[in-house]
Amino acid sequence: MGVLDRLFGPPDVLKLLARRDLSRLAHALEHPVVGPQAFDALASLGGDAVTPLFFLASRQTRLRQRLPDLYRRIGSRVTAERLVALLREIVDAAKAGVLASMSRGGPALGLTGTGDLAAQHDRYVTDVRTLLACLGSDAVDPILRGVEGPFSRGDEHYLYPVLARLGSEAYDPLVVALQAERNKTSPDWMRLRAASVALGLTADLRALPILIEEARRGNESAIEGMGSLGGDQVVDALAEFSRSDRPEVREAATCALVRCRNKKAIPLLQERVDDFKNGIYEVAREALKKGRFE
Secondary structure, three states: OOHHHHHHOOOOHHHHHHOOOHHHHHHHOOOOOOHHHHHHHHHHOHHHHHHHHHHHHOOOHHHHHHHHHHHHHHOHHHHHHHHHHHHHHHHHHHHOOOOOOEOOEOOOOOOOOHHHHHHHHHHHHHHHHHHHHHOHHHHHHHHHHHHHOOOOOOOHHHOHHHHHHHHHHHHHHHHHHHHHHHOOOOOOHHHHHHHHHHHHHOOOHHHHHHHHHHHHOOOHHHHHHHHHHOOHHHHHHHHHHHOOOOHHHHHHHHHHHHHHOOHHHHHHHHOOOOOOHHHHHHHHHHHHHHOOOO
């Protein structure tokens, strides 16, 4: 017990909660007597605490260690939604040239130097991804909605690595999401696209027949997803699409074959070296030139 505790007693968790003093509540987590009460108090603040706790954890090592458990107590789904929104804010702030005060989160960081800004941005992105992955399958739907919404214009790469990290744990919710959208009278193509690419990133070969069916329905993103799966079975399946009458399908299949990095893809790529539609020949020739096949 520290000197302050002997003089004044342990922190008054209820008063700190009433004042919404997250910083002192976070410090109280380490207290041997009121630590569990402080944990419950922070969790009771719900989703509004997700972003402030994230920034506090970047400065408090012990809180950083407890954050995954705390987020799960708050609720994995609501936490994932808030973290996806936070990641969008971080990306936008970095693009604007300064990581300033975030919505509901901490003081301005004051990082204007290019090196500091890039390093801080990368650390925040990594931390958000790690926390999302800790939330497991509950993070899948919020990530999908992020990919089809605020991250849909070229920034999908910020979220897709989380699904790759989740692997087979993401498979079932992704299949549910894809099939639910496909069964609608008017499916949302952005959601079909996001779920198809994400299924490939799980590296779970159970996704192959689903992606083949999607590709045959005209979903070219399913072909992209197949390329992420890799393996001999995938190369065999891609042969059908690499010989399609539609150049955009051949292009998607050629790129997917390249991503497979499988020796079985070489003959199929050789078939495309004189395919001048959509620059397909360039993709095939470059891949064969590099020769990175296993």
